[in-house]
Amino acid sequence: MLFRQMLTTSGNVDWDNPLDDSFHSKWSAWVSSTRHLQDLSIPRMCCKFSVIEALRKEVHIFTDASKDAIAAVAFLKVWKDGNNSDVGFLMGKAKVAPAHAHTIPRLELCGAVLGTEIAEIIKEHMDLEKNDFWFYSDARRFYVYVANRVSRIRSFSDPEQWRHIATDQNPADLGTRAFDAQSLPQSTWLRGPAFLREDNLSTTLVGEHQNFAFILDDDKEARPMVEVNKTSVEGDSCDLVVSRLERFSQWTKLVRSIAIFRHILVTKNLCEHSTKRWHYCPKSLDLNSLKAAEMFILKEIQKSEFRVEIESLNKGKPIPKNSSIIDLAPFLDSNGLLRVVGRIGIAQKFVSFDVHPIIIPKKSHVATLLIRHFHDSVFHQGRRITEGKIRSSGFWIIGAKRLIASEIHGCITCRRLRGVTFTLYMFLSTFA
Structure with missing residues (x-):
């Protein structure tokens, strides 16, 4: 430290130049003090x-x-x-x-x-x-x-x-x-x-x-604090459920999976077949469980697509005039599902099918799964038979005709069954 002070405060000095009087006494004192290090x-x-x-x-x-x-x-x-x-x-x-x-x-x-x-x-x-x-x-x-x-x-x-x-x-x-x-x-x-x-x-x-205060408010050496606020909007729970439904390719597998999952959540601490943990239980696939799972799926997709209509009907108000399902005169049943009123409601006891079918939005993945399911159940018949099976099963898919035609057009089994067979022709070669 003393050597640096000599070089910085004395200006341009050479190695052989004598020390200034201000540093000579300090240097002499330091040299004399080093003799005490012999006893250290x-x-x-x-x-x-x-x-x-x-x-x-x-x-x-x-x-x-x-x-x-x-x-x-x-x-x-x-x-x-x-x-x-x-x-x-x-x-x-x-x-x-x-x-x-x-x-x-x-x-x-x-x-x-x-x-x-x-x-x-x-x-x-x-x-x-x-x-x-x-x-x-x-x-x-x-x-x-x-x-x-x-x-x-x-x-x-x-x-x-x-x-x-x-x-x-x-x-x-x-x-x-x-x-x-x-x-x-x-x-x-x-x-x-x-x-x-x-x-x-x-x-x-x-x-x-x-x-101890590590950073003082008036300290110029301290970097000022900058606060950044972030607002995140989380998706609705029904939107999350609907997005998960798109992972399934078959209607029956979707219903069975939801039934098992709902059974686990409800009875994981009560079921006699397992010890309070994730498990498979045969009771999860009975008729009531499958029906409850089906109702749950349909309610979620309706909440995702027809939220405004459902809220209006719950409050006893008419649905908005710009609604895509206003011509169907929908109503809510005892399970909270949107259904079509229809013109033969009074004939319910005289027919074998449901005259108030459940409304299915055309943009949902569930609509595609239902079309595939009933198209397979009628052994890959045409559009009219597939549509009639869907209606008789109690479902009203918005824009069903176009969706069914598109699905049948892309069905590999239908392409094989309706494909044009090739005819082999025999050509006689003439030799000179």
């Missing part, structure tokens, strides 16, 4: 207890920074048993701070990186875990000005491993300023802070980070 000795053994046989080991690393230097020092704390512990110096490191464009908070971040580098060295040589390390700094917060520095710190330590410490208790503070070499043997740089020798550090540590 660091014990080879970190602690008086064996590290290998220790009950518990912790490494406490202190970091600090000033406008002149950054420093980090590490101490090892070893527990022989629950009551006996010892603290010893491991290693310390100090660097001259960059000369320009660095504030104290940014230098504190550099000191934290230096402490992380020391921790990586100690971990590699002492075979310790990352959870055995604790970090201390007297910085009020770390300003993220370089992302790789923060990622370097987070790659080795978690925020819970960092604690705030007052400057007068931080031994790394000695590495950031001028210090008399004569006082080094008894300094906290080599002996560590007094609180580190306590058994319960959480209660003896002064200035813990829980009640």
Whole structure:
């Protein structure tokens, strides 16, 4: 630090130029202080207890920074048993701070990186875990000005491993300023802070980070907080069910799957065939369960397509005039399904089919499944027979004629049955 001050404040100086009077006394004092280093000795053994046989080991690393230097020092704390512990110096490191464009908070971040580098060295040589390390700094917060520095710190330590410490208790503070070499043997740089020798550090540590304001509102070094609000609109539950129905290619498989699923949800804690978990039960495919599953599917597709009409009928109001099913004069039955009124409603007891068929929207995947199902049931007959089977089964598909014709046109079985056979012709070859 003294050498850099000589070069930066004296202007253009040469190596052989004599020192200014302002630096000559400082240089002489520093040279004379180095003779005290002859009496300095660091014990080879970190602690008086064996590290290998220790009950518990912790490494406490202190970091600090000033406008002149950054420093980090590490101490090892070893527990022989629950009551006996010892603290010893491991290693310390100090660097001259960059000369320009660095504030104290940014230098504190550099000191934290230096402490992380020391921790990586100690971990590699002492075979310790990352959870055995604790970090201390007297910085009020770390300003993220370089992302790789923060990622370097987070790659080795978690925020819970960092604690705030007052400057007068931080031994790394000695590495950031001028210090008399004569006082080094008894300094906290080599002996560590007094609180580190306590058994319960959480209660003896002064200035813990829980009640500390890491970012001040009027701090120019702190990046301003920017809040971004996001509004998400989730789809309706019936739309989600209808989208899942498109995964099925057969009407019978769809009804059976819904019946099993509904049975599991209702009786998973009551069924005598299983132990309160997902299971298959033969009762899920009885006639009542299949009929309930069919009604559930039809109600969901009607809610998805005719929501406004259903709400109007529930409130006792007429359906909107621009509705696509207004000509069918729909009404809601006891199950909440939309049905066609029809002109022969009074003849219900004289006919064998349902005179109030359930309305099926033409754009739904269920309409396609029903057409395929009844087309197979009439053994791939034509459009009229397929349409009559659908109507007699109690379904009114909007635009059924065009949908049935399109489905029959793409039916592979129908193409094979109605395909034109080829006629082989025999040609007589004439030979000259």
